[in-house]
Amino acid sequence: MIIEQQFTIKYQYRIHFTEDIFTTQNTTFSDIIYSHSNNRFTPSLLFIIDSNVAAVHPELQSEISRYISHYAIGSRFINVLIIPGGEKAKENDQAYQSILNAIHQFKIDRHSFVVAIGGGAVCDVTGFAAAVAHRGIKLIRIPTTTLAQNDAAIGVKNGINAFGKKNFLGTFATPVAVINDSRFLRTLPYKTWIAGLAEAIKVALIKDAAFFERIEQLAPALHAGDETAMQETIIECAKLHLQHIANGDPFESGSSRPLDFGHWSAHKLERMSGYRLLHGEAVAIGIALDCTYAHLKGYLNTAALNRIFNLLWQLNLPTNDLLLSQTEELLQGLTEFREHLGGVLTIPLLKNIGTAFNVYTIDEPVMYQAAKKLATASPAISLV
Incomplete structure (x- = not known):
């Protein structure tokens, strides 16, 4: 005997092109959070920030905090984890495990959001962790390099390297949204x-x-x-x-x-x-x-x-x-x-x-x- 059922899942997400995403005059980020939130739950936010971005933009965390408070987003408290930027973020599972630990520690559930701010490697490892924790947490990518904005962060793939091979471990998972902020490109080498x-x-x-x-x-x-x-x-x-x-x-x-x-x-x-x-x-x-x-x-x-x-x-x-x-x-x-x-x-x-x-x-x-x-x-x- 065979029991068969067919179903279709519709995927949709948007790539937003903007500038200065965390100034209070810019509603892009808050609009995304509200449009993808369940009104019965108060979402928490976990920001995973590329160490290179954090170094060049030392004001970023305070800007995010002010923004979250201004728009009364979720719990109004931001959880932040800074991980190494570049391919070393994917070269072993240290960054991946640290993100999973943060998701556990800050009680990030499936009604919450993980926000990746960084280059393609940081977006990859963050997406992988978000996809496997609780079988999938909502992900927002904010890519900060030209390569991440035009390629690495806009697809449906996530992963890390293992056994000496590129992207050996990974998932296919669609982000809630991708936000390309031109501001970050100005500070690139x-x-x-x-x-x-x-x-x-x-x-x-x-x-x-x-x-x-x-x-x-x-x-x-x-x-x-x-x-x-x-x-x-x-x-x-x-x-x-x-x-x-x-x-x-x-x-x-x-x-x-x-x-x-x-x-x-x-x-x-x-x-x-x-x-x-x-x-x-x-x-x-x-x-x-x-x-x-x-x-x-x-x-x-x-x-x-x-x-x-x-x-x-x-x-x-x-x-x-x-x-x-x-x-x-x-x-x-x-x-x-x-x-x-x-x-x-x-x-x-x-x-x-x-x-x-x-x-x-x-x-x-x-x-x-x-x-x-x-x-x-x-x-x-x-x-x-």
Whole structure:
């Protein structure tokens, strides 16, 4: 005998673009809390703050406290935990366990909210802890880097690293809302500001040639730190990511993951570098590697390859690293990526700018050749 029932769950959340989220003139945060609260319960709030953000914005906690008091949100008392920023937040389970401990200590229940304020890694580990505690606590992400605002914080994935592998532990869980506050971008180191653009280039390359051309036009302004140019890029990148989540395979039941273009090697390079490479920098190198491979295989023409490299160079994004000469270790990333995909290797490559396709095997001698070519290549030297 089989008893069967079908049901559909509707997911919806919004990405808010605003400035100075915790000034009392800005109602965005309070509106989100009230619209997602049960009137019969008084929610508590737990703020998980990136240590880098806390250091650069020492006034942030007092601003949050004043805001919560002004709008009489929940218990009117804020619970705060500061965790290390950057990939070290995900490298072991210390930050994850400290968040779970805070959820327990401050009695954060399913009618309450966990609010992540930080870069992509802090959003990842906080989302993972919120998803597993009480089988799911409402999560609000306030990403503070260009990469987190246009990519890492706007999807449905959470996780931490384990067993020497990127995002080995994790969940799919939809946040209540994402709030992109442009204020936080102004205090970013230039290297971090620029690195996030690799994800915008990635999504443009696989989905939208017109967006790639627009990034080319904006490149001088982006390089110079222009806020308006960056906001335009982040917003368009976020739109394309959300379209993919809505129309594709949001919970990754299959093996095709176009948004992971350039990522099989990027994840490996991050770890090989001891996280000297920022995620965006590793993605830029991963894009360069896969595009060089696609060119050597005859998939991608010379003109397109040159445009891609020229844009990466214009934005001071790396396309080479001596780690690429460690080809045997690097290509172990293909095995790890296959495991992460569920056992079937699926690598997105380019036929042209804006046109991607999947391959299911990699010609390793050609990939070796591509990696060796890039390992010591100077941006001043043509690769083709």
